[in-house]
Amino acid sequence: MSKTYVPAQLRRKIIERANRCCEYCLRPELFSLSIHEVDHVIAEKHGGTTTEDNLALACKLCNTYKGSDIASIDPETDEITPLYNPRRDRWQEHFQLKEAELIPLTAQARTTIRLLQLNRSSILKERPLWLVSGLIYIPD
Numbered sequence: 001m002s003k004t005y006v007p008a009q010l011r012r013k014i015i016e017r018a019n020r021c022c023e024y025c026l027r028p029e030l031f032s033l034s035i036h037e038v039d040h041v042i043a044e045k046h047g048g049t050t051t052e053d054n055l056a057l058a059c060k061l062c063n064t065y066k067g068s069d070i071a072s073i074d075p076e077t078d079e080i081t082p083l084y085n086p087r088r089d090r091w092q093e094h095f096q097l098k099e100a101e102l103i104p105l106t107a108q109a110r111t112t113i114r115l116l117q118l119n120r121s122s123i124l125k126e127r128p129l130w131l132v133s134g135l136i137y138i139p140d
Contacts, residue, residue, distance in 0.1 A: 018057035019137035043068035
């Protein structure tokens, strides 16, 4: 399935809203080897639209790990659980940043951290650099 065209003006809004940081792992685009991508939070095949309220900025790796998924298995309860939705969920209600690690506060966060591998060893090594740079953006 081909990717839907996101108009330049809409793409700019998404990038500015996220302060050029991945809305999942928090990676600033400056620290990425490729430009961040506009992600359909709810994939089109699940009825998601190409509108501002369904688009998020994602680094290449997070977008690849997420794919079109909107849910996965909670590693603690083994129940199907929705993924964190940056358009509908408040980041600080689901995650806490402790040094370089994302600490899950909810089942959604546990599930998202596992599926998108948000605490993989390479990120745990890189995230302190993002924090020191002052470029990291943590949503309200």
